């Protein structure tokens with residue numbers, strides 16, 4: 437049985453005020469024990485969030501990090517620092533990082549290993565662009581991104597990963613993949629995982645991301661291979677995010 441995970445990626449949005457408001461709103465939340473919820477704010481809000489989320493069902497995530505150990509890397513944040521502030525999850529390979537910050541599959545792989553080494557749960561983000569989709573390359577691109585990481589991991593590392601399938605054309609556009617489209621690709625991911633290891637394919641959580649909102653979450657989450665959501669825009673509003681978490685219960 438896979439426990440659903442709903443993760444809210446705030447991207448470069450937020451404020452201390454918003455962190456506090458989420459802490460208060462979720463303090464009394466009584467989700468079925470079978471839903472995990474994480475909020476992923478920008479770095480500066482991690483200490484305030486760790487405090488505000490204590491005693492709530494909200495776990496803490498980070499949006500990226502530098503896989504190198506401490507040292508002369510001005511402006512960077514390493515995995516140990518995230519752990520020190522109570523971070524459990526870290527996004528790796530988000531399409532915005534791949535597209536605008538030049539992160540390659542090799543970089544993504546290095547980060548996944550460093551995250552696992554530090555005890556963080558990497559949320560490996562994969563997904564095709566609109567051009568790749570139109571060229572009929574969705575399956576190859578997505579499975580290629582998954583394989584680029586999985587091939588380098590030991591079995592004991594693979595089982596600690598979460599994979600988020602986020603079609604790039606659906607991110608922040610308001611255009612959501614239909615439940616059937618999302619299921620088709622996510623089913624391919626699970627089938628590919630089964631070629632590595634059947635037990636892994638059964639237990640590894642696959643999240644859908646890309647314009648998930650309160651109005652479409654239930655339908656998406658009802659698909660057999662969708663075990664949760666990576667939510668951007670809709671995770672900034674308490675009511676919307678709360679409703680999405682409830683749909684996963």
Ligand code: PGA
Pocket residue numbers: 445602606607608609610645646647648666667668669670
């Ligand atoms: P969106 O973003 O929900 O705003 O489309 C999802 C994401 O980028 O993780």
